[in-house]
Amino acid sequence: MLISTDRLVLRRFRTADAPRLAEYRSDPDVARYQSWDAPFPLLRAETAVANFLASDPDKPGWFQYAIERTAERDLIGDVAVHLHDNLRQAEIGFTLAREHQGQGYATEAVSAVLDRLFRVQGLHKVAGECDARNTASAGLMERLGFTREGLLRQQTYIKGEWTDDLIFGLLSTEWLLR
Template sequence: MFVRTERLTLRRFTSADAEPFAAYRSDPAVARFQSWDPPLPLDAARETVERFAEGDPEAPGWFQYAVDLDGVLIGDLGLKLHENLMQADLGYTLAARYQGRGYASEAVRGLLEHLFVERELHRVSAEADARNLASARLLERIGFTHEGLRLSNTWFKGEWTDDLLFGLLRDDYLARRLSRPPPTPAPSA
């Protein structure tokens, strides 16, 4: 376990995650603004989950955190740590049936707390397809600054798309954190 929030656990992937991972990543609505095309066959999901399980969250490159709700995989957070180990890019995916309940915000907030307070990263960045308004609202709600728009920047699934750019600095995160009441600690297991 890397992070525990009020309702969620951010942990390493396990082989038991392959089926739910394949299920939500095969959903066309979930994949719409993501880099993969559905469906995700179970064999490919098994290979991917195995690769995720072997990753190192403190090494440069991508690491995928499993988002767990009461023992059930409901999504994942991807973090690409830069070579300098002080900056990272963030991505997130949540199964459709768990969207709209605050789980994505809670998971990202939990990871940010870990990254900025425990690991002392300097900056976390995120990009969103400009049509993905829910993702943009989530980033702004949890404190990211909208830093820019790259028009017709990405050839994505057969069309040019606009990219929204977001960033959050550790100093800004800590200042906001100090101005609000402390979170309720997660119950110990």
């Protein structure tokens, strides 16, 4: 366990998580604004989990937190953090299984990760980016205090179309004053 909240444990992925990762990432609604396509095959999930296991939350690069409900001990999503080489900045992303959306789990999980990044790791800034049509992700970042810093028009070519991206940023001073 790396982080715990009232209802969640944010931990390292385990090899046994691959089938569940493949399951929720195979949901077309979950994959809609993400970089992967549905279905998300088990072999790809096993490879992803192996890569997650090789990463370190305190070292530059990507680290993926598994989101597990404490009482049920079930994997419901993940939070990704890309720590920059300077160890002072990061990018964040998040995915939650559809059946667990709208219950505050993503807010709780991302908030806990942000608290670790700012209070424990001493980061200066965390950025987030999402497809401009992804109002749920944009709303989550805004609720957590992120500032919308920009709109990149037709920035990303993904799934056969050009998409606009929203850019968000959160400074440590803003988080710590909440």
